[in-house]
Amino acid sequence: MRNFIQNYFFSGSGVIVFCHVLALSLGVGAKEKTNLIALNEFSQEEDARLLDTFSEDDEESTVRRPSSLSSQDEDLRSPDALPSASWNQNKSVMLPAGVEEKTYEGVSKAESPSLARKKLIEEATTKISEEAVQSIIGEARFKKNKSIINDKILKQSSRYIPVIKTGDLIKLTEGHKLAVTLQVNSKVLELMLQEQGLLYDNETSPMMIPFVVIEDQISGDSFRWWRSKNSSRMQAMNDYLEKQIQNSFFSSGFFVQKPMASQMQLMIPSAFQQESLAPDQIQSLAKRWNIPITLVGDLSIKKAERSTDTAVIELRLMLTQVSSGRILAQLNRQSKLAKNETVELANLRKQLGFVTQALKDLSLQLQEAWQKGALSSTLVQLEVQGPLGLGKYELFKNSLKATNRSIRQVKERLITGQSVFFELEINGSVQDLVSGFKPVNAGDQIYKFKGVDAANGKLLLAPE
Numbered sequence: 130m131r132n133f134i135q136n137y138f139f140s141g142s143g144v145i146v147f148c149h150v151l152a153l154s155l156g157v158g159a160k161e162k163t164n165l166i167a168l169n170e171f172s173q174e175e176d177a178r179l180l181d182t183f184s185e186d187d188e189e190s191t192v193r194r195p196s197s198l199s200s201q202d203e204d205l206r207s208p209d210a211l212p213s214a215s216w217n218q219n220k221s222v223m224l225p226a227g228v229e230e231k232t233y234e235g236v237s238k239a240e241s242p243s244l245a246r247k248k249l250i251e252e253a254t255t256k257i258s259e260e261a262v263q264s265i266i267g268e269a270r271f272k273k274n275k276s277i278i279n280d281k282i283l284k285q286s287s288r289y290i291p292v293i294k295t296g297d298l299i300k301l302t303e304g305h306k307l308a309v310t311l312q313v314n315s316k317v318l319e320l321m322l323q324e325q326g327l328l329y330d331n332e333t334s335p336m337m338i339p340f341v342v343i344e345d346q347i348s349g350d351s352f353r354w355w356r357s358k359n360s361s362r363m364q365a366m367n368d369y370l371e372k373q374i375q376n377s378f379f380s381s382g383f384f385v386q387k388p389m390a391s392q393m394q395l396m397i398p399s400a401f402q403q404e405s406l407a408p409d410q411i412q413s414l415a416k417r418w419n420i421p422i423t424l425v426g427d428l429s430i431k432k433a434e435r436s437t438d439t440a441v442i443e444l445r446l447m448l449t450q451v452s453s454g455r456i457l458a459q460l461n462r463q464s465k466l467a468k469n470e471t472v473e474l475a476n477l478r479k480q481l482g483f484v485t486q487a488l489k490d491l492s493l494q495l496q497e498a499w500q501k502g503a504l505s506s507t508l509v510q511l512e513v514q515g516p517l518g519l520g521k522y523e524l525f526k527n528s529l530k531a532t533n534r535s536i537r538q539v540k541e542r543l544i545t546g547q548s549v550f551f552e553l554e555i556n557g558s559v560q561d562l563v564s565g566f567k568p569v570n571a572g573d574q575i576y577k578f579k580g581v582d583a584a585n586g587k588l589l590l591a592p593e
Contacts, residue, residue: 226531227316231257238304245305246298253309254290258283261313266327274327281325282318289318326500335499337422337448338386339374340411343367345472346431347440353404354388355397369477370428370484377488381496386420393418408454415451422457422495423449428484430472433465440466442480444487448495453508458494462487509559510542510587511551513576525571526551532567550587563588 224230233253239245262278263271271278296308322328343352343363352363371387378385388394394402396418401410408425415423426446433439447459464483466472472480517525526539535555543550555562566578566588575593582589 224312225314226527228312228314230310230312231261232308232310233257234306234308236301236304236306240304242298242300242305246295246307249305249307250293250295250309253311254286254293255283257311257313258286258290261289261315261318262322265315265319266322270327277325277327282321282327285321288321289314323500335421336384336386337378337424338388338415338418338420339371339424340406340426341367341370341424341446342427342429343370344427344429346429348430351404355394355406356402356404357394366428366472366477366481369481373481373484373488374424377485377492378495381492383492383495383499385424386418408449412451412454421451423451425449438469440470440472442466442472442483444484446487446491448491455508457498458491460487460491460494507555507559509553509555509562510585511539511553512582512587512589513549513551514547514579514589514591516546517549517571518573521571522549525569525576528571529569532569533562533565535562535565553588559588568593 233256235249235252237245237248237252239248259271259278262282266274290311290313292312294310294312296310299306319328340355343366345351345360345363350360350363352359352367354367368389371389375385375387386393397414401414406414411423411425415421424446426444428442428444430440430442433441441463443461443463445461448457449455450457462483464480466480513525522541529539530536536553538554540552540554541549542552553562563578563581568578569576569590576590577593579589579591581587
């Protein structure tokens with residue numbers, strides 16, 4: 130034990146702990162304390178070395194694990210970045226919001242105290258990690274993605290379990306018994322699950338349908354697949370663009386409907402066969418065909434600004450979720466042609482070469498939105514009756530998300546003298562949210578769910 134104390138004290142981590150104790154004695158503020166604690170990070174090799182040095186005589190101990198945190202994780206770990214805190218009932222230790230202490234008690238048949246301790250800490254980390262993941266994504270999705278979770282989540286447990294505390298190692302007739310307490314940061318764990326596309330229910334890749342206008346503003350030629358009369362020259366550009374769209378999005382796991390090959394123009398009502406389709410008309414057609422995403426935009430040839438003999442090709446595209454009208458991804462790219470150069474069918478591959486990279490970027494934007502659950506979420510309006518006090522908006526929004534786990538995002542939309550209106554992005558259905566809605570603590574006021582305003586499509590909260 131003496132050798133361990135000497136080795137640990139004169140290591141970098143020991144010096145940091147000494148500095149932390151000194152800072153506490155000098156009355157350093159909370160923020161400075163947090164910074165000192167954050168410095169007490171060491172490599173995985175150091176972590177393992179410290180675990181191996183524990184002897185059977187060691188009493189209760191605490192291990193701060195290696196960092197390997199992203200900047201987002203660091204923000205989530207810092208107590209200063211969190212609006213509220215929870216209390217550990219056993220020791221009255223204040224923990225940052227989103228951090229919970231979980232205790233596991235296990236028995237190892239290993240005769241070596243250090244080996245038994247190491248195995249039981251690993252066992253506790255695995256068991257508690259699995260329970261935490263299941264509580265977030267559910268048992269069914271956990272079982273289906275267990276190999277990914279083991280490889281991408283559990284192997285990086287130091288990101289969401291920053292502190293491990295152990296009790297006395299108790300010698301048994303056969304082996305040893307140990308109680309292990311871990312601090313689990315659920316916010317970081319959710320972020321890691323989101324990074325792997327496991328946080329939301331994306332069981333099937335979504336389908337999309339393009340509504341892209343192909344137009345030469347110099348010659349007046351144009352092509353719109355939903356119209357019967359079109360330019361054959363512009364149709365060649367449409368066919369090239371459609372193929373590039375298919376290749377780019379298919380490689381990212383998305384299916385794109387082929388309107389021309391499917392002869393969908395024959396299914397378009399005559400009132401819709403016009404040059405410009407309004408957003409609600411496009412939405413109506415997509416809903417009719419049960420297609421959740423629309424790709425709307427144009428590929429146009431036009432004169433370059435401040436030039437009479439130079440043209441540019443411009444591509445503008447936007448992906449929209451049909452059910453909510455939410456924009457999922459968009460881009461605007463241009464390619465300048467040479468002086469007096471015109472777009473020729475024989476040179477389409479060269480002249481439209483920039484389109485390939487642009488579509489790849491757009492597909493990656495959609496893939497990111499899909500992994501974050503944007504396609505499986507629902508938008509709902511919330512009216513909070515009675516004014517919220519100054520400085521209470523962030524507290525209210527954080528408390529609302531913390532107490533109602535299906536709420537992903539909260540955005541302020543309108544503030545009046547009588548009410549505050551928010552837009553909620555939720556997982557699952559509105560019915561599920563309503564049935565399990567929990568009171569929201571805004572500091573000096575508790576807000577409770579009062580009902581649904583069906584006529585205006587919004588939920589109502591009011592002071593208790």
